[in-house]
Amino acid sequence: MIFGSFQGNGGIGFTFDQYKEVFQNAYYHQAFKNSILISFFSSIIAIVLAVFATYSITQFSKKIQDRILVFANLTSNFAGIPLAFAFIVLLGNSGLFTLLFKHFGWETLSSFHLYSWSGLVLIYIYFQLPLAVMLLFPVYQGIQTQWKEAASLLGATTFQFWLRIGLPVIMPSIAGTFSILFANAMGAYASAYALTGSTYNLVTIRIGALTSGDIFAKPELGSAIACLLGLTLVVALLINEWLSRKIRRDLS
Numbered sequence: 001m002i003f004g005s006f007q008g009n010g011g012i013g014f015t016f017d018q019y020k021e022v023f024q025n026a027y028y029h030q031a032f033k034n035s036i037l038i039s040f041f042s043s044i045i046a047i048v049l050a051v052f053a054t055y056s057i058t059q060f061s062k063k064i065q066d067r068i069l070v071f072a073n074l075t076s077n078f079a080g081i082p083l084a085f086a087f088i089v090l091l092g093n094s095g096l097f098t099l100l101f102k103h104f105g106w107e108t109l110s111s112f113h114l115y116s117w118s119g120l121v122l123i124y125i126y127f128q129l130p131l132a133v134m135l136l137f138p139v140y141q142g143i144q145t146q147w148k149e150a151a152s153l154l155g156a157t158t159f160q161f162w163l164r165i166g167l168p169v170i171m172p173s174i175a176g177t178f179s180i181l182f183a184n185a186m187g188a189y190a191s192a193y194a195l196t197g198s199t200y201n202l203v204t205i206r207i208g209a210l211t212s213g214d215i216f217a218k219p220e221l222g223s224a225i226a227c228l229l230g231l232t233l234v235v236a237l238l239i240n241e242w243l244s245r246k247i248r249r250d251l252s
Contacts, residue, residue: 001227002223002227004007004219004223005018005220005224005226007220008220009057009218009221010220013205016194018221018223018224021224022221022224023219027201028225030201031201031202031203031206032203032228032229034117034195034200034203035186035202035203035204035229036186038117038120038185039186040132042124043123043128044178045121045125046125046128046129046131046132046181047181049125049129049132050129050132050133050177051170051174053129053133054136054137054139055075056229057069057137060142060143064236069134069137070112072133072134073130073134075126075127075130076127076130076131076134077189078127078234079127079160079191080190080191080194081190081191081194083123083127083191083236084123084190084194085194087114087119087123087126087195088114088195091112091119091122092115093114095114096164098232100110114195115195115199115200116200117200120192123191123192123195124188124191126190130182131184131220132177135173135177136170136173136174136177139169139173140170142169143169144160147161147165147166148161149164151164151165175240175243175244176240176244178240179236179237179240180238182233183237186204186229186233187233189204189205189208192205193205195210203225203229205221206222206225208231210222211223
């Protein structure tokens with residue numbers, strides 16, 4: 001892929017033209033902007049929901065916890081075309097919930113447009129949330145009951161325990177989970193393509209169109225965009241690593 005990104009159209013010669021095209025074309029700038037924003041906001045919302053959801057799961061019995069985790073495992077893998085079809089059936093223009101919202105006069109909900117930026121964010125959150133729960137669950141298991149008992153004996157409230165002890169312990173893991181969710185969203189393709197086709201400009205959709213287009217296929221340009229996508233993820237991971245180290249250093 002890296003080698004192909006430095007080739008001319010048709011795989012001839014060595015050139016930087018593909019990268020020049022990406023950096024000079026506002027259409028590809030928009031694709032990166034859309035992908036980064038959707039990945040960032042869906043990951044932020046999913047990680048916030050997962051922090052509270054995972055803590056709630058730990059309050060159930062071991063048997064119920066196992067069942068919830070099995071369900072979370074299934075839903076985290078329910079993505080791609082089946083997920084997009086499910087949302088179309090439920091929240092599409094003639095979806096079940098959409099018709100119910102219109103019937104009961106819930107204008108705010110009935111005006112929701114699935115095939116838009118907000119619709120994509122909703123779908124991304126759907127498969128991001130269970131993944132975040134599965135990644136954070138072992139972290140909560142590491143918070144020992146003795147810590148809570150000791151804090152309680154010293155007069156600390158539940159809020160004070162989580163503020164001074166619990167949150168600092170899990171914060172590096174939250175930052176690491178966020179980076180995984182961000183990378184997962186940046187690389188998502190099938191769900192977005194099945195929902196919007198080529199009407200919404202995302203990096204993965206542009207790569208797919210350039211590598212598999214029947215008429216205007218430009219695999220070399222697609223390789224250049226894919227390399228820049230990989231570089232974006234590397235930068236995001238480096239920022240996360242720096243942030244995790246800073247959090248550990250500040251809390252130690």
